[in-house]
Amino acid sequence: MVNSKDFQPMFKRWEMTSFGDERASAVAERERQALEAAHAHAHAQAMAAQRAMEAPAAPAAPTISEEELEAIREAARQQGYAEGHEAGLATGHASGYEDGLALGRAEAAAELTHLQGIATEFGNAVTEADEAIAADVLELALHLARNMVRTAFEVRPELILPVVREAVDYLPTLQQPALLILNPEDALIVRGSIGHELEKTGWRIVEDGGIARGGCRIDTASNQIDAQIASRWQRLAHALGRDLQWLA
Numbered sequence: 001m002v003n004s005k006d007f008q009p010m011f012k013r014w015e016m017t018s019f020g021d022e023r024a025s026a027v028a029e030r031e032r033q034a035l036e037a038a039h040a041h042a043h044a045q046a047m048a049a050q051r052a053m054e055a056p057a058a059p060a061a062p063t064i065s066e067e068e069l070e071a072i073r074e075a076a077r078q079q080g081y082a083e084g085h086e087a088g089l090a091t092g093h094a095s096g097y098e099d100g101l102a103l104g105r106a107e108a109a110a111e112l113t114h115l116q117g118i119a120t121e122f123g124n125a126v127t128e129a130d131e132a133i134a135a136d137v138l139e140l141a142l143h144l145a146r147n148m149v150r151t152a153f154e155v156r157p158e159l160i161l162p163v164v165r166e167a168v169d170y171l172p173t174l175q176q177p178a179l180l181i182l183n184p185e186d187a188l189i190v191r192g193s194i195g196h197e198l199e200k201t202g203w204r205i206v207e208d209g210g211i212a213r214g215g216c217r218i219d220t221a222s223n224q225i226d227a228q229i230a231s232r233w234q235r236l237a238h239a240l241g242r243d244l245q246w247l248a
Contacts, residue, residue, distance in 0.1 A: 153213050153214035153229075154213075157185065157186065157189055157213070158189060158193070159214065160182070160186040160189055160190060160213070160214060160215075160216070161189070161190065161193055161194065163214065163215065163216060163227060164180065164182075164190055164194070164216055165194070166227070167180075167216055167218050167225050167227040168180070168198070168203070168218070170225060171218070171220065171223055171225070174201065174202055174203075174220065175220050175221040175222050175223075176202060176220075176221060177204070177219075177220065177221065178202050178203050178204065178218075178219075178220045179203075179204055179206050179218070179219040179220070180198065180203050180204070180205050180206065180216060180218060181206045181207075181208045181211060181216060181217040181218070181219065182205060182206070182207060182208070182211060182216050183207070183208070183209065183211045183212060183213045183215075184207040184208075184209060185213060186211075186213055186214070186216070187205050187206075187207045190205060191205060211228060212228060212229055212230060213229075214229040215227055215228035215229035215230070215231070215232065216228065230245075
């Protein structure tokens, strides 16, 4: 910008009396003033041009080559790919986690069901084993008991006495004829021990070789009791759910 102070000495106050005065001095003065004004204008333009030349030039717009432009594009594309890849990984990880969690729960439920089935089968197998063992133990016990009873009557034949008393006492009333049928060897023992007592109450002892030792049979007018050892054993085996014959 041109400073007015630089041109102040070159101008002279313009006066109205200058126009219309055709005197030589007035004309000369007007020409001088016009010349000074032109000179001042030219000087101002020169100063403005000089300052414009001295002012720093505006930086030129940068130029970008095609290779640099392509490099910028590639960098932007790589950055976009990286950001998209990272976002995709995050989304895929979250989705995979949910899918894996659901799959893990399903597999755990299936495994639990499988284990429950195994536990049920094992419980059933244990129950069956217990029943089988109990059955085997009972079978063994019956065999042992049968052998012990057989041996007991051979070693202690007097065991026939409680058998006879139990059979006789089973009858509420006694009606004649009242027969107590025994093996001949057992009949000898019974007569020698309680024969007199039985005769007083109306019993008659009858010997029968078909009756095994250790048992008896009772016949009255209204009742018949089979207290033979084989029959008693058979009833006991049936009560225990077994079919183990005395003579087997």
